[in-house]
Amino acid sequence: MADKAPGFDTLQIHAGARPDPATGARQVPIYQTTAFVFRDADHAAALFNLQEVGYIYSRLTNPTVAALQERMATLEGGAGAVCCSSGHGAQLMALFPLMGPGLNVVASSRLYGGTVTQFSHTIKRFGWSAKFVDFDDLEAVEAAIDENTRAVFCESIANPGGYITDLDAISAISDRAGIPLIVDNTTATPYLCRPIEHGATLVVHSMTKYLTGNGTVTGGVVIDSGKFDWSANGKFPAMSEPEPAYHGLKFHETFGPLAFTFNAIAIGLRDLGMTLNPQAAHYTLMGIETLSLRMERHCANAVKVANWLEQDDRIAYVTYAGLPSSPYYDRVSRICPKGASSLFTFALKDGYEACVKLIDSVNLFSHVANLGDTRSLIIHSASTTHRQLTEAQQSAAGAAPDVVRLSIGLEDADDIIADLDQALSKACA
Template sequence: MSDTKSYGFDTLQIHAGSQPDPTTGARQTPIYQTTSYVFRDAEHAAALFNLQEVGYIYSRLTNPTVAVLQERVATLEGGVGAVGCSSGHAAQIMSLFPLMRPGDNIITSNRLYGGTVTQFSQTIKRFGWSATFVDIDDTAAIEAAADENTKAIFCESIANPGGHVADIAAVAAVANKLQVPLIVDNTSATPYLCRPIEQGAHLVVHSTTKYLTGNGTVTGGVVVDSGNFDWTAAGKHPSMTEPEPAYHGLKFHETFGPMAFTFHSIAIGLRDLGMTMAPQSAFQTLLGIETLSLRMQRHVENAQKIATWLENDPRVDFVTYAGLPSSPYAERVAKAYPRGAGALFTFAVKGGYEACVKLVDSVEIFSHVANLGDTRSLIIHSASTTHRQLTPEQQEAAGAAPNVVRLSIGIEDPEDLIRDLDQALSAATA
């Protein structure tokens, strides 16, 4: 699509989408804290509302600060465009909204963040949508689960709470066969470790709250479109191909080609669902992305050290980190995630549920929070918190069994983190 391929990741994470402010010369992206934008004249206003011109109307739809973030993430992921949302959960709904009608379904991995399992198994039913949960490594199971109302496949690249990495190319092959888009949640991997579009994914979602922002300050999400899904050929997604009554019968794919999904997300999705990202949030996330590659290198390096230490500790039953040579996914990581398997994993404490709870209460440097992807190291007992709404079977499938603790390894000194886990394990298993 463009020539940005000639720039490296470290350059793009700083420059993509951002140019000095044309009015003031401000070098850092300004926070455009405004709800609305003055039209040049009545004709200009009408053309903007008709989608004949691209520009700013109202910050529920577009905002100059948010637009920089959208272009930056779209560029880092290798997509044609992106739309910002108020949270990762909002981004998930926004990714499905153009694809689904009442009665439609998605096929999704059963290894997901607990909140996503709940969103997909319960909340989307209110829209008349449903989800079938499968082992995403079992491509035959994906195919068997599909019917004529299946409109998308969903998985996480590096699954939360950790230990599993998806074979995106294999899942994308099934998606292409079924003529439905593959949506990959790339939150835990970030585009530095994994670029799902290069492996065949059609849409990518992020909770930008996590590594992209990196400092635990703001919530946000994005949906990136590859521009590679042929909506007209598939003929399964009327919002993309059929006349849109709210725009006098305009057909999005016919009018906007590979940019149809993103235009629809702004013109219909943000307009009517209103799950918009705030400009202040976009600014904080842009600051974070400037150092993404440096932080991810250190996150992975630290995670590797700590997972290795834990695996050799007699107080620990097992460690699920996909970056360990003992992981069943070691080969997949080497091939599809060559820069590392992230910094999110679980480990099982001898002593089960009680020992896990004791451990979480005994750490000093690790923060006991329901977030991940912070510069700070984080710890949580998923079964009693993030994955609490799940059945025991769902917890087991998601990798959040009662005897495991989830770690999100930060960028502190690894020796300090190991020392903290050592004393907390002693307290927990005493």
């Protein structure tokens, strides 16, 4: 028993957190500083040459942020992690060392609308492109990969519908192609799903959501599995070839399993500058301490609400994967054995106008563009989070005009249901 690894509940509190060496403070301090004093000139040179690990400037490294990075790497089972200012920033940081002009990423068609927009339009300014594929069609995923594909991207539990991706099958495809699988694990969190155990190379999060859990700060993180051979096929020169800015240093040769982590800090944060501030890191650390407790309640409430909605005659369908009627129900026990999270959609038989009336009639629910809060949240995805998508993209993502998205919070489940019931009565009158 003495050699047994600590459990998740212990790690979410203690990983990365040590008493402050200067003051003995038990909670991770907020190191609110821009720069750090070097011991001497040789120390400064060693840090800038990546010959020694330490703190230079808070755009790159900060002790509060470092504690959060260690905690996230530990909870996801990764070798290292790099935090940044948002989930969108994390996605860009994950792709940045892998991509180049003329290269592409094969992505699931079931993604958060902002991600679809980022991949459809913004990354084109770098000369990159994305191919969107139904990830339930494994043959189509494999066929979409070509000689210029440098990554495969999906969400473990897709936003907005809560669809669960078969990560084992997708990772087998990316492995055969010799390219990394990047998984957005925002909706599941590492408590419900650990994508690295299913073959993911990199895991990204919007820490804004369930990890922080209370809608106070934005933040993103990329977790590096440390398991990918960046030098195997010559497709990733940023990792395997000499880096001019560091006098010919080769990241994979020098840092081994931490090659991506060091590259993301030394080049990604240095040049893209999407730094997570220490105050936000502190709030996120506090949120993670109760992650498992919150996720259990989120899932339990979601099951109750989804079951109630499915039995209501005003509802056309409910997409929650935790329902036995869901085509993704069998994946829950394999991919997310502790639950299917609390994000899902439902369609109203009376269509779009009823959706609008419903949202305008809720009292307990908050009508906001967020998810994973302690509060229950509601939104019409087609006109907001997925507004910039084409009708075909909206349909593929599960954000049709007759669909409402729910993020079930931690309130009493009966109160959540009562609010939906009274709002539905007004919307479908």
